[in-house]
Amino acid sequence: MTTLMDRPHTALLVIDVQNDVVANAHDRDGVIANIRTLVERARAEGAPVVWVQHADDDLTRGSDGWQYVPELVRGDAEPLIHKSYGDSFEETDLAEVLAERGVGRLIVTGAQTDACIRATLHGALVRGYDAVLVADAHTTEDQSAYGAPPPEQVIAHTNLYWAWERAPGRRGGTARTAEVGFGPGTSRPDEG
Template sequence: MTTLPDRPRTALLVIDVQKGVVAGAPRRDEVIANIRTLIDTARAQGAPVVWVQHSDGELVRGSENWQYVEELVRLDPEPLVHKSYFDSFEDTELESVLAGHGVGRVVVTGAQTDACIRSTLHGAFVRGYDVTLVGDAHTTEDLSEYGAPAPEQVIAHTNLYWSWQSAPGRTAGTVDTAKVTFAGAEAL
């Protein structure tokens, strides 16, 4: 269980599902549909849905590419965290948002697998959170021309290694959308 005392709740993190980030990503529509299912499930179970939005020199704040995809709609009361580093916790208010909601476990979805998703997984875990990666609800662009493995290999490898992650007092794991629950501390 989380090493964060008195934080029994679980939150869904929707990371960087922005037009310019997921354009051309493998399984884009399937991943977005799975994230939409998770958002609906979290809302139905009363779990916080926290949106994270990246900006940098290539993803300019306010631009069309910076906007979230139309298929996913944030409700006004749902927190929106702006970031400029891969780790969603780095130099943002994410930690205080989660603390304010009593969250000790995060369920991670979004893009890009080999950048913001991995960084946030590790950032949450070292900060004491239980961290679940939704294996069929994250994606990445093809960076093979720069020497990276093909996107499907990046996704598969991240799902594999996160399923074996462990540390004292915390849990981690990878599950598919259909197996995610936001109720009960024992759930992955």
């Protein structure tokens, strides 16, 4: 239901599943396994897989910590978006990459739930995309020492509020890994 014209396709976004970003993440291995399943499914269904990789003063581009986890391997033809802000659209060519592929609907996975995932979801919705959060394919580390709830509560709350997120002509929504499809006419759990 995107507001972007002539954008019938769905893409999988894999955000910041980098060594240092997920080193201490809640359910790291389970989330990465779900993302790997989604990457394989998107490829099998011919959907674009777009990889997003963060760098900043604490995550130096080219370092081992900056690299994607070894369990996830980007295909040579799959776009890689380099970013330095939470929202994957800010000062990147993500919008252009999606436009070239006719994408109006995003399936969002990765890390960190309470930072780059939330920022990208909201960034997508305000730019006209439908944005589905995969409820069991995003994670964050424990920030409770800084006053945040435990990571499982952060994840659950994000899933709860994003399931109902809407804007004129656009939808949020959530789905579990097993429910996600990329082809036309695919069911869209929690989206209406």
